[in-house]
Amino acid sequence: MSTNKALSILFAVMFLVMVGFGIIIPVIPFYAEELGASPTELGLLMAVYSLMQLIFAPMWGKVSDRIGRKPVIMIGTLGLALSFFLTAISTQLWMLFAARIIGGVLSSANMPTVMAYAADITSEEDRGKGMGIVGAAIGLGFIFGPAIGGIFSKSSLSTPFFLAGIFSLFTFFMVMFILKESLSVENRRKKSPGKSGGLWITLNGPTSIMYFLSFFVTLSLAGLEATFAYFAAEKADLGTTELGYIFMIMGLGSAIVQGGMVGKLIKRFGEGLVIQIGIFVSAVGFLLILFTESFTTAAIFLTIFGLGNGVIRPAVSSILTKRSRTGHGGVTGMISSFDSLGRIIGPPLGGWLFSISIGLPYISGIMLSIIAFVLFRIFSASHSKGISRGY
CATH class of the missing domain: 1.20.1250.20 (MFS general substrate transporter like domains)
Known part of the structure; x- marks a missing residue:
């Protein structure tokens, strides 16, 4: 697979991930409020997701160095889908918190691993181009996602979460069947777990x-x-x-x-x-x-x-x-x-x-x-x- 083709697939993967994430942005405050969340609890609900990413993103990045990028991206996209579906069926506030925690833990695999994939397939001369393409996908996903979420929230507040789950599930299968592994077995063996950088x-x-x-x-x-x-x-x-x-x-x-x-x-x-x-x-x-x-x-x-x-x-x-x-x-x-x-x-x-x-x-x-x-x-x-x- 050529570098340009791989970057195009990577762009599509990250774009779909961020569209799914962006869909819920305009909806989740109202959804949480409907389940009885106070303004403070809403703030905690938003913060706990980022907290899980803070803790687990380095772990997933190092795991991808040892077992390859593709399986970790698959874990991340499937975890994101699971969190969206769990959110959609939540009937109590604790269920919403559980879904956000699960989503934060598993979806934190996506960003670092996609960036590492871009680094794997680009030369040092073209490294900036690869990172820029990933950044562009993130930006465009954040543009289209909230707009889609706002439109579909008119029928039901849970609809955008089901839709985001479908987007993430589609991305999972796209990674499974189209994306090729970027890290060879030989290169994985070169990484020393004890020196992977805490x-x-x-x-x-x-x-x-x-x-x-x-x-x-x-x-x-x-x-x-x-x-x-x-x-x-x-x-x-x-x-x-x-x-x-x-x-x-x-x-x-x-x-x-x-x-x-x-x-x-x-x-x-x-x-x-x-x-x-x-x-x-x-x-x-x-x-x-x-x-x-x-x-x-x-x-x-x-x-x-x-x-x-x-x-x-x-x-x-x-x-x-x-x-x-x-x-x-x-x-x-x-x-x-x-x-x-x-x-x-x-x-x-x-x-x-x-x-x-x-x-x-x-x-x-x-x-x-x-x-x-x-x-x-x-x-x-x-x-x-x-x-x-x-x-």
Whole structure:
């Protein structure tokens, strides 16, 4: 199977996974409320999923290094389907929590393993392209998923969950019958379980700074996502329909950049420069958002932020997988874990800052971008060869 064909299949797999995940986003708050959830319990319901991903993503990444990518992706997609079907038939709140926990544990296998698969099948020169395609699939899935969920929720709140389960089940069979294994048996045997890289080793390793950079970038994004609806309503009197269009525009812009441009940019300028440009553009986007006053300005400013934010993750993943000596799965699992940590802390932090001042989450986003930039400069100084250009 050619690299381009494999990447196309990988794009389809990740797109379907994220469509299934996105379908439930506009529905689950109302579904949980129908089962008697308080606002606090709803927050816990959302957080427990990310917590499970934080804990289990590194494990699944390392498992994929030992047994291969395909079986782990199959576990992840089947687990996602199971969690959606369990959610759809839930009649009590504890059942909803159980379904979310199961989904978080099993579906955490998807992201790191798909990223590791992309790293397996791409050369170092094309690594950025592979990571960008995965990122584009995620972005597009998040665009179409919520729209589909909103439409089908009109008949019944449980319908989107059944639909998401069907999407995930279809993805499982697609992986089973079409996707070829990317990690040969010989390469699996080269991985030493005892050296696969636990948390302590990662935090003390030469690339540890890049994981923290990824965390701060995700933290700022999660804070924005949690508060922008309230901010836009206050500053520009925008409702849910307008916000849906704004996030769709941002997502499309980010997906286009990741799928069509980030690979070429990395190949020409190197990951280092792309990361720094991405951080700078994100910070500019945060600053501009403070001046939102209409639908048009909100769409433009949020898209500017999305373009900058969208190129950082593929470039970071490219650097880390290139420097991996213990298996791509362990690396991508740790990236996913740090991202999950950012998504756990980001929403409540953003909400708390918003309660102090509506512009504070975006001012803090600028500060977090500065921290991320400084972290990269420290990393670059300690790994001067092959980073600022061409690596």
